[in-house]
Amino acid sequence: MILDLSLANELLWIDCEIAIVAGKAALLTPTDNAIDLLGRRLGELAVDPDEVTLTGGMAIWAYLVAFHFLHGKTRRIYYQDGRGDRFLVAAHG
Numbered sequence: 453m454i455l456d457l458s459l460a461n462e463l464l465w466i467d468c469e470i471a472i473v474a475g476k477a478a479l480l481t482p483t484d485n486a487i488d489l490l491g492r493r494l495g496e497l498a499v500d501p502d503e504v505t506l507t508g509g510m511a512i513w514a515y516l517v518a519f520h521f522l523h524g525k526t527r528r529i530y531y532q533d534g535r536g537d538r539f540l541v542a543a544h545g
Contacts, residue, residue, distance in 0.1 A: 458477075459477040459479060464490060468485075479511075491521065499522065502527050503528040505532050506530065
């Protein structure tokens with residue numbers, strides 16, 4: 453399963469206010485609120501129990517929220533950077 457954390461993933465960020473600023477999507481929702489909203493949306497996902505790859509241009513706090521949510525729900529968590537390289541960041545079981 454690939455989980456795109458970027459603001460382009462409307463399923464994750466539908467409850468947040470996003471605007472185009474200087475040609476780039478920007479999250480206008482305060483971070484504390486966005487963390488709660490992201491956590492709720494993550495809770496609605498069907499998580500692959502074997503592996504999840506986190507990707508997408510987003511603030512580190514979003515990756516931390518997703519990692520915390522996925523811990524214990526999947527055996528392996530990977531990170532894929534913008535160049536296509538994929539790195540194992542956690543393995544359980």
